[in-house]
Amino acid sequence: MSSGLSVRQLQLQVENRIILxxxxxxxxxxxxxxxxxxxxxxxxxxxxxxxGHPDYHIxxxxxxxxxxxxxxxxxxxxxxxxxxxAFQHPLEIEGLSVANFIRSALQAxxxxxxxxxxxxxxxxxxxxxxxxxxDRSFSSRALNVGFSGGEKKRCEVLQMLMLKPRFAILDxxxxxxxxxxxxxxxxxxxxxxxxxxxxALMITHYPRLLQYISPDRxxxxxxxxxxxxxxxxxxxxxxxxxxxxFSSL
Ligand code: ADP
Ligand code: MG
Numbered sequence: 005m006s007s008g009l010s011v012r013q014l015q016l017q018v019e020n021r022i023i024l025x026x027x028x029x030x031x032x033x034x035x036x037x038x039x040x041x042x043x044x045x046x047x048x049x050x051x052x053x054x055x056g057h058p059d060y061h062i063x064x065x066x067x068x069x070x071x072x073x074x075x076x077x078x079x080x081x082x083x084x085x086x087x088x089x090a091f092q093h094p095l096e097i098e099g100l101s102v103a104n105f106i107r108s109a110l111q112a113x114x115x116x117x118x119x120x121x122x123x124x125x126x127x128x129x130x131x132x133x134x135x136x137x138x139d140r141s142f143s144s145r146a147l148n149v150g151f152s153g154g155e156k157k158r159c160e161v162l163q164m165l166m167l168k169p170r171f172a173i174l175d176x177x178x179x180x181x182x183x184x185x186x187x188x189x190x191x192x193x194x195x196x197x198x199x200x201x202x203x204a205l206m207i208t209h210y211p212r213l214l215q216y217i218s219p220d221r222x223x224x225x226x227x228x229x230x231x232x233x234x235x236x237x238x239x240x241x242x243x244x245x246x247x248x249x250f251s252s253l
Contacts, residue, residue, distance in 0.1 A: 006035040007070045008203060009054075009171060014065035016046070016053050016228075023049045024228040028067070031171075031221075034201035036193075038214055040238075041225035042247045045198045046209045048092050050225075051175045055089040056082045069171065083144060086170030090160035090177050092207075096148040102159060103129060103143040106166050113167065132165040136188055155181025161189050168196060180214040190216035211239045224250050 008031060009031040016024040023046040031037045040046055045220055046173040056079035066075050074082050097105070107125055114120060129143060136158045148156055157177055164172050172193070178186055194217065196202040214222070214236070222239070224232045224247070231250050232238060241249055 006030070006032060008035065009205070010068040010153050010175070011050075011054070012068075014050075014053070015063040015069065016049060016168075017061045017063050018059055020050060022063075022228070023060075024053075027225075027229055027231060029205075029223060031203055031205055034197070034203050035071070035220040036197060036204045036206065036217060037209060038206045038219040038222045039225055040208055040211075040222060040242070041090070042209060045225045046228045047181050047225060048175055050206060051089055051092075051173045051205075054082075054173060055079055055087060080112065083109075088164055088167055088169035088172045090157075090164060090172065090174045092175040092179070094156050094160055096146070096151075098146050100147050101144050102147055102162070106163055107165065109167060127164075128166065130164055135165075135192065136162055136197055137185070138162065147181050154182065154185055157189070158185065165192050165196065168200060168202070170200075170202060172196070172202060173207070174204060175207045178208055178210060186213060187215075187216055193217055204214055214239060218243050226250060226251055 010185055011027060011029040011030070014024050014027040015022060016027070027050065039047055042205070051061055053062060054074070055073070056077055066073055068074070069085055069087060072085065074085065106129065110125070111120060121199050130140065133140065133142060148159065151159065157180055160177065177189055181189065192215070193204060198202070206217065206219060208214070218236065222234060222236060223230045226247060
């Protein structure tokens with residue numbers, strides 16, 4: 005089994021509906037791929053199934069990460085393998101601050117014997133918050149509560165930068181971001197990609213993000229299946245004819 009992410013012949017069910025059928029996708033170690041498709045194509049369902057969401061049932065097929073099956077693994081076990089999901093719609097949690105949330109996530113990933121200094125944690129957190137143009141007061145706000153769309157997205161990216169995953173699934177990280185914020189997010193993804201060969205699956209339906217992070221490969225998903233894979237030339241086709249132009253293939 006090759007290293008990286010491998011989705012083979014996946015059939016995915018949610019609420020008595022088949023969302024994906026015979027869905028296959030390979031993202032070799034350290035590569036950045038884009039998954040594009042219209043609303044309702046099943047992109048977020050795939051992301052949730054890949055991170056162990058209990059409502060998304062894998063009826064057939066399997067998902068491997070670096071040769072390990074994650075099909076029946078719990079979300080925390082999948083996270084410890086190094087897979088991170090930036091949610092399209094992040095949950096709001098009253099009473100849990102951004103800083104405490106990220107700190108507990110980091111602690112859960114570490115060896116309990118390892119010392120973990122609060123000063124080092126905050127130095128890193130503030131470093132990344134500055135890069136994402138987030139005010140210091142942001143770290144003590146309740147997670148996602150009352151955040152603007154752009155703040156929610158930057159908070160997801162902040163978590164990614166702090167956790168330094170081996171593979172990031174970024175579900176519509178570009179929605180609700182202005183061009184400056186988009187560039188900052190792209191810089192964050194680039195830095196982890198360069199420093200530690202982080203791989204990524206960027207889910208989007210707009211080509212805009214791909215101007216800042218050019219992916220190694222682009223996949224178009226329609227009605228629960230990948231109908232085309234290729235490189236940036238697919239973006240031109242998409243801008244010309246929309247997703248319909250891929251439907252007859
Ligand atoms: P995309 O992210 O590509 O827009 P989704 O994966 O969110 O698409 O949704 C694919 C289909 O699955 C949609 O028809 C959606 O209504 C349905 N779906 C997704 N999640 C659920 C759920 N938890 N319960 C019921 N239907 C769902
Ligand atoms: Mg979605």
